[in-house]
Amino acid sequence: MKSPTELSEAFRSQGRKLTPQRQAIFDALDGNPSHPSAESVYDMVRVHMPSISLRTVYQTLNDLTEMGEISQVDLGLGSARFDPNNEPHHHLVCSGCATVFDVAVEVDSPLPDLEVPAGLGDGFVVDSTDIIFRGMCARCAAGQQPTDLGPVP
Amino acid sequence: MKSPTELSEAFRSQGRKLTPQRQAIFDALDGNPSHPSAESVYDMVRVHMPSISLRTVYQTLNDLTEMGEISQVDLGLGSARFDPNNEPHHHLVCSGCATVFDVAVEVDSPLPDLEVPAGLGDGFVVDSTDIIFRGMCARCAAGQQPTDLGPVP
DNA sequence: TGCTAATCAGCAACTCTTGTTGACTGGCTC
DNA sequence: GAGCCAGTCAACAAGAGTTGCTGATTAGCA
Numbered sequence: 001m002k003s004p005t006e007l008s009e010a011f012r013s014q015g016r017k018l019t020p021q022r023q024a025i026f027d028a029l030d031g032n033p034s035h036p037s038a039e040s041v042y043d044m045v046r047v048h049m050p051s052i053s054l055r056t057v058y059q060t061l062n063d064l065t066e067m068g069e070i071s072q073v074d075l076g077l078g079s080a081r082f083d084p085n086n087e088p089h090h091h092l093v094c095s096g097c098a099t100v101f102d103v104a105v106e107v108d109s110p111l112p113d114l115e116v117p118a119g120l121g122d123g124f125v126v127d128s129t130d131i132i133f134r135g136m137c138a139r140c141a142a143g144q145q146p147t148d149l150g151p152v153p
Numbered sequence: 154m155k156s157p158t159e160l161s162e163a164f165r166s167q168g169r170k171l172t173p174q175r176q177a178i179f180d181a182l183d184g185n186p187s188h189p190s191a192e193s194v195y196d197m198v199r200v201h202m203p204s205i206s207l208r209t210v211y212q213t214l215n216d217l218t219e220m221g222e223i224s225q226v227d228l229g230l231g232s233a234r235f236d237p238n239n240e241p242h243h244h245l246v247c248s249g250c251a252t253v254f255d256v257a258v259e260v261d262s263p264l265p266d267l268e269v270p271a272g273l274g275d276g277f278v279v280d281s282t283d284i285i286f287r288g289m290c291a292r293c294a295a296g297q298q299p300t301d302l303g304p305v306p
Numbered sequence: 307t308g309c310t311a312a313t314c315a316g317c318a319a320c321t322c323t324t325g326t327t328g329a330c331t332g333g334c335t336c
Numbered sequence: 337g338a339g340c341c342a343g344t345c346a347a348c349a350a351g352a353g354t355t356g357c358t359g360a361t362t363a364g365c366a
Contacts, residue, residue: 124289
């Protein structure tokens, strides 16, 4: 993801206005290795700006998603997660603490080998491939507390 | 998935009661190649049993999931989908009509090649791998109406 | 400084799902 | 067949997550 400064420029260059609320959200996302939910971003931003509303956080996250600066991923955790990592990657999801890890995996052009029920998926054009590895992170597997990143609600 | 008759037996053998509502739900799922949502199953069942409640459909689908007869998948479509296909498989999701197709894909032991940020996901034990191919089905890509299966809401 | 469109906060409402509750019923025993 | 009871039912409401609406506020520009 771009730095907060670069994001500010990108916002301005698109005719969007730069507000303190948005800057606070940029800061919260900057260098954040977790995959925060909107609620989680809201909590982080409220520390410095208690008056901000959850509505504004959703709006700004959606704006960033529209601009392609972050991506919205649904990992089946009940809420959408926002991912500042724009490199091609997939996800490890810990079923213990709901922490999400990025992971780089090469999947070699899977489509030619697809076995699709006749008449159903043939002719399907694949735009993107999401791979989600579910399991337990080392800490949870060891019965310890989740990593320092903690559960991202 | 088992046939409605086999499911009835399975229910009885587990001490669960067999009600007309449940049988109607078994029938709706039997041989259903789509990946219906609870609401969609509800609609199908209501054709023959208008008095059934959505609550009962959820309850029965969850019972079947608990019994391992069907599986619940979250494909980021806003609602859970129930998948009678118990064979190992992955999913094609059409972003046009939200139709879900089953697909058999071999992914060769991906973990050894994982590149996980140091200190984060190392030691992660993978239980299951979900692969979701997103794109357009042939009909939607051609700008036509969705397949006969129709949009599964 | 003043204007204007974009943005804000707050509220309500929406969708999906599940908890609660009192009434009903399938399956068992007698 | 009658009676019992755990399991199941429908209806209602509520919870979580998200978004639409609206009047007030504000960033950015001239």
